[in-house]
Amino acid sequence: MTEQYQDISRIKSAELFEKAKQFFPGGVNSPVRAFKSVYGTPLFIERGDKAHLWDADGNEFIDYCCSWGPLILGHNNADIRNAVAGQLDKGLSFGAPTQLENELAELILSNNTYIEKIRFVSSGTEAVMSAIRLARGYTKRDKIVKFEGCYHGHSDSLLVKAGSGLVTFGETSSAGVPKAFADETIVIALNDTQALEEVFATFKDQIAAVIIEGVPANNGLLIQDHDYINFLRRITQEQGTLLIFDEVITGFRLGFQGAAHYYGVQPDIITYGKIIGGGMPVGAYGASHELMGYISPDGGVYQAGTLSGNPVAMAAGIATLRQLAAPGFYEKQEKTTAAFVDTLRSYIAEKEYEVKIFTIGSIFWFAFTAQESIKRADEIDPQSMEKYKVMHRSLLNQGIYFGPSGYEVGFISSAHTETDLEQTIIAIKAALDIVFQ
Numbered sequence: 001m002t003e004q005y006q007d008i009s010r011i012k013s014a015e016l017f018e019k020a021k022q023f024f025p026g027g028v029n030s031p032v033r034a035f036k037s038v039y040g041t042p043l044f045i046e047r048g049d050k051a052h053l054w055d056a057d058g059n060e061f062i063d064y065c066c067s068w069g070p071l072i073l074g075h076n077n078a079d080i081r082n083a084v085a086g087q088l089d090k091g092l093s094f095g096a097p098t099q100l101e102n103e104l105a106e107l108i109l110s111n112n113t114y115i116e117k118i119r120f121v122s123s124g125t126e127a128v129m130s131a132i133r134l135a136r137g138y139t140k141r142d143k144i145v146k147f148e149g150c151y152h153g154h155s156d157s158l159l160v161k162a163g164s165g166l167v168t169f170g171e172t173s174s175a176g177v178p179k180a181f182a183d184e185t186i187v188i189a190l191n192d193t194q195a196l197e198e199v200f201a202t203f204k205d206q207i208a209a210v211i212i213e214g215v216p217a218n219n220g221l222l223i224q225d226h227d228y229i230n231f232l233r234r235i236t237q238e239q240g241t242l243l244i245f246d247e248v249i250t251g252f253r254l255g256f257q258g259a260a261h262y263y264g265v266q267p268d269i270i271t272y273g274k275i276i277g278g279g280m281p282v283g284a285y286g287a288s289h290e291l292m293g294y295i296s297p298d299g300g301v302y303q304a305g306t307l308s309g310n311p312v313a314m315a316a317g318i319a320t321l322r323q324l325a326a327p328g329f330y331e332k333q334e335k336t337t338a339a340f341v342d343t344l345r346s347y348i349a350e351k352e353y354e355v356k357i358f359t360i361g362s363i364f365w366f367a368f369t370a371q372e373s374i375k376r377a378d379e380i381d382p383q384s385m386e387k388y389k390v391m392h393r394s395l396l397n398q399g400i401y402f403g404p405s406g407y408e409v410g411f412i413s414s415a416h417t418e419t420d421l422e423q424t425i426i427a428i429k430a431a432l433d434i435v436f437q
């Protein structure tokens, strides 16, 4: 198959990667960047503008990774750049309150009926870790339930995978996580009401919270039915268990009010990250006045951060969310994405290729499967990732940058132009022809 490829030059990237390996484990500061699941050395990026990226070898790409989701306005957005530059003149951090925090909070809370108060942190991991502590502090219970196929950052309680059996204690999915922590996390399958009933029967009055991604989008795109989410809301409410929506991806992506609004479901706590900082490190969690009253210094649940609410990051967040709050922003994103996906689906149908494109909002995911829908992690065939690898290599060679793993979703930003999308469609068709030749 190799003669099909005229691989792009990765000489500079390879050199930089060799050097990086002396400094960082695996040569990277976050594991998936190491390109372990796809062909070749990772690309070292030099700059981005609108929907385009340039690497160290001068290759240009149309970017569908978008820094893993935050860049819903594309790279180098003028308003964000100006807001950040304006703040740089005034200082980078004070460790004291600033008006910018109020501004971002007001922008969020006055356009969101699902939370009343918010606390800013510096990453999605931190937001989720804090939300779990709040749930435990509020309910005075210790156990949490998560779903196989949902990612919630790398805090100890959440690096846990399903054990054997329908409802069992989790097993750690990372070395270094104490077994005692994993014992407090129960992992069940998505889209399974029976598993939920069983977990609450087995651990009656012990479960502080159930946490779910607004729409699971870290292990493929596992879109859940409204009925299931409604059931999840009902059973948690009946059991005195808090429902946490981890909206680190879906928040400000499925709409300004994220998945809560998409499902019309009121979670007890919502976590945010990624888009909220417009490319700067920001996370947040929000809930009712009552619940947030449990957070220090008002309440006894401790949570703090030296750089929390960092003024430069707040400036980037404000400039981002202002653009997203403009009327019609999300409708346009959705329409663009639907048209892109529809065109590709027609080609796939015509060629009878065994691949599906699942999509919601401006998120899409290529699944090499014959199934009409995939709602649970165990419905993804690991073998199908070999096909993704072939597609990924061909796309890079044609100047299209997708996430370096078949479990990752793609994102369309408002900076993707008609021309970008048309060029991408041509490239994807050619890549699929190679995969299925």
Ligand SMILES: *Cc1c(COP(=O)(O)O)cnc(C)c1O
Pocket (backbone or CB within 6 Å): 122, 123, 124, 125, 126, 128, 151, 152, 153, 154, 213, 218, 246, 247, 248, 249, 273, 274, 283
């Ligand atoms: C990315 C992500 C996280 C972790 O956020 P970081 O900023 O990487 O710590 C948590 N939850 C979800 C749903 C995510 O997609």
